[in-house]
Amino acid sequence: MPLSALFDGYAAPDAAERASILIVDDLPEKLLVFETILADLDQHLVIARSGSEALREVLRQQFAVILMDVNMPGIDGLETARLIRGYRRSAHTPIIFVTAYADELQTAQGYSLGAVDYILSPVIPDVLRSKVRVFVDLFLMQQRLRQQALERIAIARAEAAQRAAEEGTRRSIFLAQAGRELADSLDADVAMRKLLALLVPRFAPRALLWLRDAGHGHERVLRCDAPSAQEVPLFAEGREQMLSEVLYNATRNALEPVVPTSGPASADEASPRALLHRETASGAVLPLVAGERLLGGLLLAEPHQPPDWPTLEELAGRAAIAFENARLYGALQAEIVERRQAEAELLEASRRKDEFLAMLSHELRNPLAPIRNAVEVMRSLADGRDPRLDQAVALTDRQVKHLTRLVDELLDVARISQGKIVLKTETLDLRDIVRQGVEPVQSLLDAQHQHLRIDLPPQPARVRGDAARLIQVVTNLAHNASKYTDAGGRIELALTGGPDGFELVVRDNGRGISSSLLPHVFDLFEQGPRGLDRNQGGLGVGLTLVQRLVQLHHGSVEARSDGPGRGSEFLVRLPAAKAVEVAEPQEPREPHLQASVPAHAAAPARANDRCRVLVVDDNRDAADSMAVFLELAGFETVVALDGPRALEQAAAQPPQVVLLDIGLPGLDGYEVARRLRTVPGAAQCLLIALTGYGQQDDRRRAHEAGFDVHLVKPADPDAVVELIQEWRHREISARHPETAAR
Structure with missing residues (x-):
């Protein structure tokens, strides 16, 4: 059969399809001849001038x-042909030998190496072209x-x-729809x-579905049959009359082996997770x-064959989660009801206590006024006539x-508990x-011959609060320390603090507080043991x-003691009053730094005389x-305390000099x-790097990033000033040569 018959029924190769033809010859003139002859085939010609190529x-x-x-x-x-045949890709590639002379031995050897033809040189163009076209x-x-x-x-x-x-999507x-329907309700009956x-x-x-605990503390069984004439499934509940005992027993017997036992389980017993499904005579369980x-x-009675076990098992797992959630929700609801009842009882008891304290305080105030008046009358009538009367x-x-102080304390506690105290806040020292x-x-300290030491800071301690209530706090703590x-004991009041807040310490060398009482010293009606000789009760x-x-003033109070006989101290912490904002926005500074700036330094200079310096460091x-x-x-x-803020500042008010910390967060x-060098107006600024790293590689990285100067922390401030002044002088000299000459 002629070779052309192999192509019957196949379309001619598409013009866009091109094959590669390898031409191997060491003579350039022969290569030129081959290229000229095969150019009409419009294929990709590859030239190799040796076997290695x-x-x-x-x-x-x-x-x-x-x-x-x-x-x-x-x-x-x-x-070369033998080596080509050794490669898997070219094991069957057609090879046509071109030679000026071919004897029978050479021809046989060539064909044994997989040659498909021999062409004698000089070649006939049409013959060569037709043979190559076939392959x-x-x-x-x-x-x-x-x-x-x-x-x-x-x-x-x-x-x-x-x-x-x-199928997976379906x-x-x-399963997603089933999960939503099962999770929509926390009622086990609805979920079933x-x-x-x-x-x-x-x-x-x-x-058939049965639950050991349907959220009501009892077992529940439900059966569902496919609808016949009706459009909805038929449900039957119960276990004896309405429900087939056969189905129920089959379910129970099939699942009974997986119920955990109270004793240690043997290796043969299956755990609840071991059984995914089981086929019985009554159906699939x-x-x-x-x-x-x-x-x-x-x-599932008479399930469709073959059962879709992966879907059924996943559905059973989601249903189990829904039923467990329903059971837990029921238990949680019962616990919430119990807690609410207990909280209501506690709130009622607390309300009655507060009402009693308020009533008691008001009732005790009524006789105090006339008693106080009577004392003043007796004082005026006595007039020093009888020392015993005085x-x-x-x-x-x-x-x-x-007694008045005790009544005031009772009334204040009741008012605070009921939320009836309103502070009259102002800025205080x-x-x-x-x-x-x-x-x-x-007077109590003098009567007890107790030594009082007060340590106050020289600068004002500004807070926001109610003066009368804060005085009451100090009085109560001092009175408690004296009591x-x-x-002859010692009592000390020390006030310390800073810009964030202040701490008042009331310290004594008295009887101290036991470790068991210390966590409860701030509880209502809680008192330490007192001797029979204590005439200052409470x-x-x-x-x-x-x-x-203190809590109403957004502060805290803490009690400390090393134990009985070793004194005690109370620490009151109050937040400092916020500084009044100045009209011109600027970065906040520490008070002691602001105070160190002399008045003449704050006076504004002319714009052309001032050099704006941007200091960037995350350490305030x-x-x-x-x-x-x-x-x-x-x-x-x-x-600026970070990089983004520095870029914002540079864009808003371009600086002439930037002192930039390398180790910024973010x-x-x-x-x-790098970004500063692209900001209009700040691209030509003096950029000084401040860093704790001073190796040669660090300096190289700084130079590549665009820094003009690399300084290692801690940098000498005088050197920084001198550096800026020198750069400023050179800059002015470059812009105004006549000024520099003068």
Whole structure:
């Protein structure tokens, strides 16, 4: 059969399809002849001038046919053909030998190496062209058939994958819908009916569901049959009359082996997770398991064959979660009801206590006024006539004041508990509060011969609060310290603090507080043990009042003691009053840094005389201290604590000099420097790097990022000022040479 018959029924190769032809010959003139003859084929011609080049080309690509000279220096054509046949890709590539002389031995050897033809030189163009065209067309046909086969395989795989994806999508949609329906209600009865409606008749004509605990503390069983004339499934409840005992027993017997036992389980016993499904004579059984707890089971009578076990098992797992959530929700609801009842009882008891305290305080106030008036009348009538009478009047006056203070404390505690106290806040100096708070206790201290030491800071301690209430806090703490300190003891009040807040410490060397009592010293009516000789009693509300008043001022109070006989101390912490905002926006600075700036440095200079310096450092103390020093040197400074803020400042008010820390959080100094060089107005600024790293590589990175100067922390502020002034002088000299000359 002629070779052309192989191509019957196949379309001619597309013009866009091109095959590669390898021409191997060491003579340039022969290569030119081959190229000229084969140019009409419009294929890709690859030239190799030796056997080695031919082998390299064969490794790179696949050829339709190889034209090879037999006699070549180095590796001849026959050896090259043998090596080509050793590669898997070119094992069957057609090889046509071109030679001036071919004897029978050489021809036999060539054919044994896989040659398909011999052409004697000089070649006949039409013969060579027709023979090469046959192999080119054959190669293109094979490529086309191979591509079609691959396309068919790809189509088949895609169709199979599509079918699997569609099935998976349908399953996912069904399970997602089932999960939503089961999770919509935390009522087990509703969830049971929804689950059975999902199963019947989709998976079986009849299904049975039973739960050990349906959220009501008892077992529940429900059956569902496929609808006949009706459009909705038929449900039947019960276990004896309405429900088939056969179905119920089959479900129970099938699931009973997976119920956890109280004793140790043997290796043969299955755990609830071990059984996913089981087929019985009555149908397919699936357990409902949550964790290691068997909740119940499902029985599908006469399920569709083959059962879709993956979907059924996933549905059973989701149903088990829904039923467990319903059970837990029921238990939680019962617990919430119990807690609410208990909280209501506690709130009622607390309300009655507060009402009683308020009533008691008001009732006790009524007789106090006339008693106090009577004391004053007796004082005026006595007029020093009888020392015993004066002593009695003084004693009565002290006790009336003491009783008045107790009544005030009771009333204040009741008011705070009921939320009826409203603070009259203003800016106060805590030093004045401490001085005024000690005054009411001074007579008690003198009577006990106790030594009082007050340590106040020289600068004002500004807070926002109610002066009367804060004085009450100091008075109660000082009174408490005196009451529990023996005669001749020491009491100390120390006030310290800073810009964030202040701390008042009331310390004594008295009886101390036991470790068991210390956590409860601020509880209402709580008191430490007192001796029989204590004439300064109390109701145990003073410290409670202190704590609640301090909390109303957004502060805290803490009690400390090393134990009985070792004294005690109370620490009151109050937030500092916020500084008044200035009209011109600027970065906040520490008070001590602001105070160190002299008045003349704050005076504004002319714009052309001031050099604006942007200081960028995430350490506020470092940034502010450097800014203050530069301001003292006559520069205008702006502080930024991070990279983004520095870029915003540079864009709003371009600086002439930037002192930039490298180790910034987020956006580091290198990146900030690169971006600064693109900011209009700041691109030509003096950019100084401040860093704790001073190696050569660090300096190189700084230079590449655009820094002009690299300084290692801690940098000498005088050197920084001198550096800026020198740069400023050079800049002015460059702009105004006549000024520099003068």
